[in-house]
Amino acid sequence: MQIDRDLLDGLARAALAGGREVLAVYATDFAVDAKGDASPVTEADRRAEAVILDELARLLPGVPVVAEEAASDGKLPADLGRVFVLVDPLDGTKEFVSRNGEFTVNIGIIEDGVPVAGAVLVPAQGRLYVGGRGHGAFTAPVEDGVAGAWTPIRVRTAGADGLAVMASRSHAGPETEALLARLAVASRISAGSSLKFCRIAEGAADFYPRLGRTMEWDTAASDAVLRAAGGSVVTLDGRPLAYGKRLQAHDTDFANPWFMACGEIDIPTVVAAAAGPVAAGG
Template identity: 65%
Template sequence: MSTDSALVTALTDAALEAGAAILAVYGCDFAVIAKADRSPVTDADVAAEAIIVAALGRCLTGVPVVAEEACAAGHAPGSLGRRFVLVDPLDGTREFVSRNGEFTVNIALVEDGRPVVGVVLAPVLGLIWVGEVGVGARRGRVEADGGVAWTPIAVTAAPVEGFRVMASRSHAGAETEALLARLPVVARVAVGSSLKFCRLAEGAADFYPRLGRTMEWDTAAGEAVLRAAGGTVVRFDGTPLVYGKTADAPDGAFANPAFLAFGDPACERAVLARLGGRAPAK
């Protein structure tokens, strides 16, 4: 696909502005509130989402926006159509609360059920990733003057002796351990939020399994970056994740099934062959 460069710039600028608002809260004492699903939310989530939604209203007029905090408040769009935006204003709120810096701002443009443009910003790390499927992916370092120094990125070939696995810092569990026990793993790296997709995209790891529940706004931007860099994201049967799911979907509205993310597509083939195309038994 080919995306309007002005649109990609606008999405990038929205993420950077939201990141600045998040850092303003991060540097102070802040309250943590539990949502209905018991996940945490802070003033930073709310402020960042307001900035991003306002920016999207200017650059993507009329395009539906599915934003995490709005959905949590019962304000999901009634109809999506073939083109919509997914927003997670602060992915990794647990990382934000623990102040380890491994949280991100995620913005993704979805077309025909697949994320095609993704922006992922890690405000504390001063890093931003942008992916345009069919065009390419890049990582930027945010400089003191607000500018961004960009470097193209791409996935790397998986090592023949085994896989470097990217694990969730907050959500790994017994099922994930059982899956990894069936595979040749030579290294494990624990990282929070959608940073896992970005690390795969830049060749720092080969494989990220996720068996626990995630939502579409958690994964869409990172998936777009990874696919733009040459990687893949699939369900355990080898089919792609589909976005824009409604309330009558098996796991509910905007909920993802278990999935596997890969850098090298050869790693995908090897892992699915070893797993027999199915998730480990619960």
Template identity: 60%
Template sequence: MLDLFERLALEAGREVMRVYHRDFAVDRKADASPVTEADRGAERIILAGLREAWPEIPCVAEEEVSAGIVPADLGREFFLIDPLDGTKEFVNRRTDFTVNIALIRNGVPEAGVVFAPCTGKLYSGRPGRAEAMDVDADCRIAARRPIAVRAGNSPLAVVASRSHNTPETDAYIKSLGATEIVSVGSSLKFCLVAGGEADVYPRFGRTMEWDTAAGDAVLRAAGGTTVTLDGAPLAYGKRDQPHDSDFANPHFIARGR
């Protein structure tokens, strides 16, 4: 399954970069967030591949959900897809946007891939093994190596959101004492912690499950954790939430050792 995730992420990344290198329109969804033909085209590629290979496993994909297409019953396992995480970065011609595919089993992100097509970095995770890969200009894997979280450095390196920072996040970072702060967009924040390049990623702003699932899978495979503010593991498949929409996440902290 992870092999197909990687192939679909690379193919979707090629489509994203095809749009990135020319002029494109930016539309607005009902929540005012941006969406482009790169989001839609990458999602079509991923969904087609997953549904052909595993028609029995439901898919929850960001743009389909935005259009009102949601599986009635998720069952014990389903796919979560964010075809272009970091659309704001993409629109502003930055480089830290990603393609994300994850398998959720019993509420846990069990396997996932994160591909940053602009920088040629691909990350994957499954129980017991996380990897980082270098991808060449033709979107082919050129090198592969295992990754793991590190014991906390002194000072701690904290990954913060480039586009969605909050006063609560700033207060939490301050509470950690002397820190090195790394600002980056999209699900790459999880991957920096997973690869031992940072120690903690606090998120005190709103996210959806498709924003976090793939990166969370990589982090957990690398030996890290993602917990809510009460210390419980961040769960997936959240529906009928009394104070928020389906698939919305609470605040969380992702960390290494």
């Protein structure tokens, strides 16, 4: 698939369109419903997904799309093909409901199991991240639903004093603590949603272990941004996180294994740290 500035612009437009719907609901006294898996969903999820799907139909006609809310209703493409799109219209619904501003809109393109382009919007913070294979990663301010100038971003080299670790605001647990106890950790930064990947991509942190359940639409867009910024996302055994996982023997379609998002750090060191008891649940 050809990755160019026009494609990245189109992904940005789709994310911005979804973000406008999200903020319109955010400003109201919205209701919170529960899906079949007991996870929360709001009108913002549904409205954002609808406009994103409309934008993608114009940008990438005929390309299959796996979108979170459609998937929860059983609406999935019969065949993904080599190229497909993953959409999470509102990642961090818990953050949205608690109104802490750390929720995101996510659109990622997958080719042959690899995230090759993505857009991540942080609507309440007015910040957009985009990245594509061969083009690098960028961030831009957003005001009144319009993105400003793009600034290149890249992962940093971890400091000699240890890793700056992104910790999940809603999902950290004892397995994460066990892994971090084996590593030199200089600082910990809490954040919600896919924003953690983007903070690593822009050089504000080094490492984010996610030893818990996620789905491919949760990670695809920010994974693409991080990889384009020079980082990596690997499973606990060091393999790149793959996409398009269906007919999994021990999990549902599109469910991710545990993984680690990394800046410019020594991957064998974190893989070795993950080889202890924490690996049993991955």
